Amino acid sequence: MEDSLFTFNFSAMSKKGIFTVVVFLIALILCDYIFGGFSKMLFYSQKTGKFARLSYIVKSDTSDIIVLGSSHAMRHFIPEIIQDSLHESAFNYGTMGQKLLFNRAVYEIRKRRSKPKMIILDVDADWFFDRHNQQDRMADLFPYYERVGDIIFRDFSRKDRFFGRLKCLSKTVQFNSTIVHVIEYKLKPQDDFRGYGPLFGVVDSLQLQAKLDAETATNNMKLVQPVYDSSLINLFAQFLDDIKDNDIKLFVVFSPDLIKPDYAEKCFDEKVKEICRNKTVPVIDFSNSYNFNNNRLLFNDFGHLNDSGARVFTKILCTVLR
Amino acid sequence: MLFNSFNFLFFFLAVTTLYYLLPFRFRWIMLLAASCFFYMSFIPIYILILIVTIVIDYLAGIYIEKAQNPLHKKALLTVSILSTCLVLCIFKYYNFIVINYNEIAKVFHWNYSIKILKIILPIGLSFHTFQSLSYVIEVYRGHQKAEKHFGIYSLYVMYYPQLVAGPIERPQNLLHQFKTKVNFDLNVLTEGLKSMCMGFFMKLVVADRCSLYVNAVYNNVHAHAGITFIVATFFFAFQIYCDFAGYSLIAIGASKAMGIQLMTNFRTPYASHSLSEFWRRWHISLSTWFRDYLYFPLGGSHGSKINTYRNLFITFLVSGLWHGANWTFIIWGAFHGLYLIIESIVANGKKYKYPKIWIFAVVSFGWIFFRSNTVQDSFFVIKSIFTHFGTLFIPGNQDVTAPIYAVIAIAILLTLENRSKIARILLPENKPIRPYMKMSFYIFLILIIFYLGVFDGGQFIYFQF
Numbered sequence: 201m202e203d204s205l206f207t208f209n210f211s212a213m214s215k216k217g218i219f220t221v222v223v224f225l226i227a228l229i230l231c232d233y234i235f236g237g238f239s240k241m242l243f244y245s246q247k248t249g250k251f252a253r254l255s256y257i258v259k260s261d262t263s264d265i266i267v268l269g270s271s272h273a274m275r276h277f278i279p280e281i282i283q284d285s286l287h288e289s290a291f292n293y294g295t296m297g298q299k300l301l302f303n304r305a306v307y308e309i310r311k312r313r314s315k316p317k318m319i320i321l322d323v324d325a326d327w328f329f330d331r332h333n334q335q336d337r338m339a340d341l342f343p344y345y346e347r348v349g350d351i352i353f354r355d356f357s358r359k360d361r362f363f364g365r366l367k368c369l370s371k372t373v374q375f376n377s378t379i380v381h382v383i384e385y386k387l388k389p390q391d392d393f394r395g396y397g398p399l400f401g402v403v404d405s406l407q408l409q410a411k412l413d414a415e416t417a418t419n420n421m422k423l424v425q426p427v428y429d430s431s432l433i434n435l436f437a438q439f440l441d442d443i444k445d446n447d448i449k450l451f452v453v454f455s456p457d458l459i460k461p462d463y464a465e466k467c468f469d470e471k472v473k474e475i476c477r478n479k480t481v482p483v484i485d486f487s488n489s490y491n492f493n494n495n496r497l498l499f500n501d502f503g504h505l506n507d508s509g510a511r512v513f514t515k516i517l518c519t520v521l522r
Numbered sequence: 523m524l525f526n527s528f529n530f531l532f533f534f535l536a537v538t539t540l541y542y543l544l545p546f547r548f549r550w551i552m553l554l555a556a557s558c559f560f561y562m563s564f565i566p567i568y569i570l571i572l573i574v575t576i577v578i579d580y581l582a583g584i585y586i587e588k589a590q591n592p593l594h595k596k597a598l599l600t601v602s603i604l605s606t607c608l609v610l611c612i613f614k615y616y617n618f619i620v621i622n623y624n625e626i627a628k629v630f631h632w633n634y635s636i637k638i639l640k641i642i643l644p645i646g647l648s649f650h651t652f653q654s655l656s657y658v659i660e661v662y663r664g665h666q667k668a669e670k671h672f673g674i675y676s677l678y679v680m681y682y683p684q685l686v687a688g689p690i691e692r693p694q695n696l697l698h699q700f701k702t703k704v705n706f707d708l709n710v711l712t713e714g715l716k717s718m719c720m721g722f723f724m725k726l727v728v729a730d731r732c733s734l735y736v737n738a739v740y741n742n743v744h745a746h747a748g749i750t751f752i753v754a755t756f757f758f759a760f761q762i763y764c765d766f767a768g769y770s771l772i773a774i775g776a777s778k779a780m781g782i783q784l785m786t787n788f789r790t791p792y793a794s795h796s797l798s799e800f801w802r803r804w805h806i807s808l809s810t811w812f813r814d815y816l817y818f819p820l821g822g823s824h825g826s827k828i829n830t831y832r833n834l835f836i837t838f839l840v841s842g843l844w845h846g847a848n849w850t851f852i853i854w855g856a857f858h859g860l861y862l863i864i865e866s867i868v869a870n871g872k873k874y875k876y877p878k879i880w881i882f883a884v885v886s887f888g889w890i891f892f893r894s895n896t897v898q899d900s901f902f903v904i905k906s907i908f909t910h911f912g913t914l915f916i917p918g919n920q921d922v923t924a925p926i927y928a929v930i931a932i933a934i935l936l937t938l939e940n941r942s943k944i945a946r947i948l949l950p951e952n953k954p955i956r957p958y959m960k961m962s963f964y965i966f967l968i969l970i971i972f973y974l975g976v977f978d979g980g981q982f983i984y985f986q987f
Contacts, residue, residue: 214708217708217709220957220961221708223961224961224964224965227961227965228965228968228969231965231969232969232972235969235973239973336977339977363528366528367528367977370972372969372972372973373972373973373977375973376972376973376974376975376977377923377927377973377974377976379973380923380926380927380930381923384923384926404912406910407744407745407747410744411744411745414744501745502745
């Protein structure tokens with residue numbers, strides 16, 4: 201007999217059991233709300249640091265010139281030099297680890313408030329890869345979900361948009377991994393350089409040599425044409441179109457590299473240049489610049505200029521922009 | 523479909539609900555279909571490999587049981603083992619063998635090189651082939667009756683919670699459970715969910731948090747120095763433990779929610795006082811597999827000491843190779859084998875208790891080989907640790923938060939693993955742990971996952987094996 205009946209039996213769940221489950225769920229939602237609320241309060245109390253800067257970009261900035269990009273943008277472009285040189289207010293929006301999707305979103309957020317006059321777009325060789333990873337990194341904008349939730353998930357697939365919104369139902373998730381930043385910047389406030397994040401190290405000569413040797417050894421293995429995500433290439437083209445349609449001056453920039461770009465990077469640069477050529481967007485390429493290649497004293501690490509390097513670079517860039 | 527994805531959460535909810543809603547006789551069909559769907563969500567075509575293995579071992583089991591002549595039995599077992607291993611060899615070791623052959627050919631100027639195959643390793647291949655092998659061997663040994671029901675046998679190999687990364691089950695433990703009717707029990711479901719919760723904590727909060735630092739360092743070793751490698755290796759020790767133990771707990775929990783018990787795979791391995799104890803606590807389902815099906819058949823610890831050491835070394839060498847077709851894994855296995863031999867010589871039949879920190883350091887040293895992308899990288903790391911201490915790498919340029927979160931995550935993990943001891947200290951004697959305390963604990967755990975978890979759907983390390 202039992203085989204012909206559905207074996208899920210609600211009576212098997214005791215009243216006490218159901219009551220416990222209900223209490224657990226209510227307590228969880230309440231705790232999430234309280235803990236999330238507390239995290240929000242702490243988050244918005246930040247005056248300096250990564251998130252204070254991002255909050256300013258999302259909520260307040262109205263600079264005429266903005267720099268978009270990843271950590272290269274953040275470490276390489278000095279707004280004060282740009283301001284002095286071009287006589288317009290400038291702010292560096294470059295954000296560590298962020299790629300195309302994030303920069304598009306930040307641009308949209310800014311545009312909703314006011315249009316900048318000029319955008320300097322610093323692009324990185326990994327912008328046309330791994331859409332999934334780029335979506336994950338949009339979590340940096342989760343604390344602003346209530347304000348700009350529609351923009352955050354705009355470029356997501358329908359399923360990912362659903363899951364993303366589901367995640368953000370939790371107040372705690374919205375402020376995921378922010379507490380250490382809060383404490384860090386409370387203990388050690390950071391100077392504000394209009395979004396620019398200076399670095400003061402120098403690349404170790406031994407490490408540079410080891411890296412150059414390793415590059416030479418693996419050079420032959422890198423001659424493989426990278427396979428790009430076509431949807432990201434389309435998004436990039438749309439991004440350029442949108443900026444142009446809004447009458448915003450746009451310059452696409454390839455930042456200086458300590459080691460000359462390898463084959464994969466060259467392929468990426470060519471792809472970006474091709475898109476920009478089609479859209480008549482000017483490209484400024486510093487990746488092969490003799491001022492910077494192998495000049496370890498201008499670099500903090502293999503990927504980023506130090507403050508001296510950034511000053512040299514921004515000054516040269518401004519002469520080109522002028 | 524990764525365990526740490528929303529897709530899996532919905533899948534799990536749907537399967538578990540259906541499992542209890544369906545009449546018992548239909549459950550295996552639903553579970554088998556769900557397992558196929560689960561496996562096909564990775565690379566659909568590879569299900570054919572599974573089907574081939576299943577058919578071969580299913581038939582082998584039946585014919586081994588039927589065979590009267592021991593020689594026939596042995597021949598059938600050999601055919602079954604060889605064909606299952608052949609699948610493993612083609613997909614996992616073929617390219618490794620070819621690459622090494624080509625390197626040797628280059629050295630000796632042989633004018634013949636073999637092309638490598640452009641294939642992706644089927645997910646969890648080593649796990650389900652080993653599970654399949656254990657069935658055939660157990661039938662051969664007479665410890666298990668051959669399963670006549672093809673569907674149930676297929677489910678034994680394909681059961682979704684442990685399909686891609688174990689625990690590697692034995693037929694005696696799992697097969698009969700598919701035939702035993704389980705009624706819905708809220709307590710059983712809750713126990714399963716608790717286990718999953720702990721698993722998610724280990725994976726999302728500890729493993730994935732540590733991986734951010736570890737990957738930044740180990741994927742670019744030439745840019746770093748000794749102190750950075752020490753910190754990265756420390757984090758990797760926790761990353762791999764929490765990644766794999768976390769996966770196992772989610773698998774055990776997902777299965778338990780349906781009333782099906784899987785074997786325990788980890789028992790706080792870093793609390794071991796010797797390396798042999800470590801291997802009794804780490805990846806138990808694999809260690810016991812190698813013990814039962816390789817170490818013992820080789821002769822185990824019977825016979826001369828030399829033979830015992832030889833058996834131990836071979837077992838760990840093969841275990842290293844099982845983990846991956848790369849010299850780094852083979853060296854890792856050899857390192858453990860050698861250390862166990864030395865430990866055995868030093869102990870000389872007595873039971874030595876080494877400080878936990880020493881065993882942790884030894885195991886962590888082994889992890890350098892395990893995590894390095896190449897043998898050259900691993901020796902570069904070791905050399906740097908001893909000769910070029912350097913300065914500590916901080917990811918994202920001055921962003922100190924990644925390692926801090928990793929340390930916080932490890933601290934919470936150690937607290938949770940010792941929660942019973944802590945409760946004993948904090949609670950007055952004989953005072954029971956109240957239900958509301960347990961509830962608070964799991965609310966805390968979920969909030970920690972929400973607050974500190976890395977939700978980027980990071981791959982489980984052991985999937986590649």
